[in-house]
Amino acid sequence: MLVNTNLALAIRCNKCGKIHTNNITLFQLKNNSYININCNCGETKARIKTENYKEYCLEIPCFACEETHIFKYSLDQLLKGNLVIRCLDGVEICFLGDETDVKELLKGQKDDFTRVIEELSFYDYFTNNDIMTKSVNKIKELEQEGSIICECGEENIGIDLFSDRIEIKCLQCNGVQIIYAESDEDFNNLLSRDYIMIHKHAVEYIDAFKFNNDR
Structure with a gap:
């Protein structure tokens, strides 16, 4: 069975407020070493790393509350995709999953x-x-x-x-x-x-x- 290790992340930038989709592959991640996910404006809008290739840690500076949120997911959760990540206030700040699925999620949102x-x-x-x-x-x-x-x-x-x-x-x-x-x-x-x-x-x-x- 073919396993898709490519992930798309749509995150609203904490600096410019725009949403852009970034694509990464899980093979890019090294143990306990963050990689940055950058906005087109140059701001780092998220960081992600793996811990022993079993747990994955995602840090997002939140545009809504201006705090940095830390989310942890298992490999199985990431591979299943279709994750809607929310601030503690309930505001959706990130969509994560297959690129096609993320685009569909974004279609349902009012980008205003x-x-x-x-x-x-x-x-x-x-x-x-x-x-x-x-x-x-x-x-x-x-x-x-x-x-x-x-x-x-x-x-x-x-x-x-x-x-x-x-x-x-x-x-x-x-x-x-x-x-x-x-x-x-x-x-x-x-x-x-x-x-x-x-x-x-x-x-x-x-x-x-x-x-x-x-x-």
Whole structure:
């Protein structure tokens, strides 16, 4: 019988927040020696090692609670695959298994910030929950269209949420666009934009006040 020792791991990066699938084979693992699983942005989003080739240890810096979680699995569990790995708060942070199965698992997930907000119970945190939800969905649309760009040419963009604003940061040059999400005017300002340009090494604001002055 042919045993598939290839594993696919889909992990949301703790730094940039994006999900990418990484493929490894169990033959890569050496006893008591970690190998890193890196995001496209360069961040190490997980480490895995084997202990005596019987137990496998997976460390994941959690994007949800910002703690590092340690999970241990037997060889049999890894070979069976289809593992959904969760934070202690119940948030899904990793899918592990056969590459085809992992892709199917990801299809069933809403890859948007709205779901993350709901799962992390952030609704008591934001100044205006409705405006924040609509704003992050608009930003996600722009990102998927390739319409969030940096003057330096770098494509790795990080997105951070605060109670009253969203900060979009270039992970290469540290340029930042700060987008306020407190009022209908803030959202209408964002809605009117076809793209967001981050300027190299600069910190700039997109808000209703600036929008009205520009008009």
